[in-house]
Amino acid sequence: MKKFIKPTAITVILCGAIISGYILNTPADGAGTTPGTTDDxxxxxxxxxxxxxxxxxxxxxxxxPTKPTTPTNPTTPAQPSQGSDEVKNVALKPGKILIADAGAEFIVRSGNAVIYTEDSNGVADLTDGKDLLNGQAAPKNHLLSFPREGRGIQVKEGQKNGLIVMVRGGYTIK
Incomplete structure (x- = not known):
């Protein structure tokens, strides 16, 4: 008789665990909808x-609503600043400088670019977590953040081809 008590007890415990698992696993009302259906x-x-x-x-x-746009440097006959949160592809020819407004972000997609800044501070390379200073190479496919206006990028000296840059925020080409 004792031989049957142990296996029977184990079987009853396992069956009870399985049944309680099914009962506790039922979804609450509304939680069982599938994303992409008419319900969700x-x-x-x-x-x-x-x-x-x-x-x-x-x-x-x-x-x-659109934000009014003004050039960053009104004394320079440059393209007006493009202020927007949308991403634009900008083509930059050799000899031109793409100047960012404060808070703008650039991603160099093609070409060889270098950082342009008139002061000792640089540009934040958010991809590598570095500060890039004037004249340093701007890596392709890296997110560059411009915390203040007056900083930007230009085509590396000696390059015949221009740059393609993805820009979010305001900028001026001079």
Whole structure:
């Protein structure tokens, strides 16, 4: 009789654990929806931004407010500053300097670029966690942050081809 008590007790405990696992594993109401279904749709950021603008504008139009743009250095006949949070691809020819507004971010996609700054401080390379000083190479595909205006990048001397730079924020070409 004692031979059967131990296996029976183990079987009862295992069955109880399995049953309680099934009971405790049932999802709560609403937690069992699958993303991307009609119950829980996946939407894009642009759609959400558009809906927010509609709500802020009283339900009308889908226009977004734009920030007025001004050149960083009004004495230089340069392209006006492009102030925006969207990313733009900018082509920079040899001999030109791409000057960033405060808070702008650059990513050099093609070409050989060097840092341009008139003061002793540099540009933050957020990818490597370094400070790049005037004349140092700006690595390709690295996120460069410009904390103050008046700093930028230019085509490395001796290069015949220009640069393609992804820019977020304001900038001026001089």
């Amino acid at each position: 749709p996946v939407v894009t950021k642009s759609y959400v931004d558009q809906q927010i603008q509609k709500a802020l504008n009283g339900g009308g139009g889908t226009t977004t």
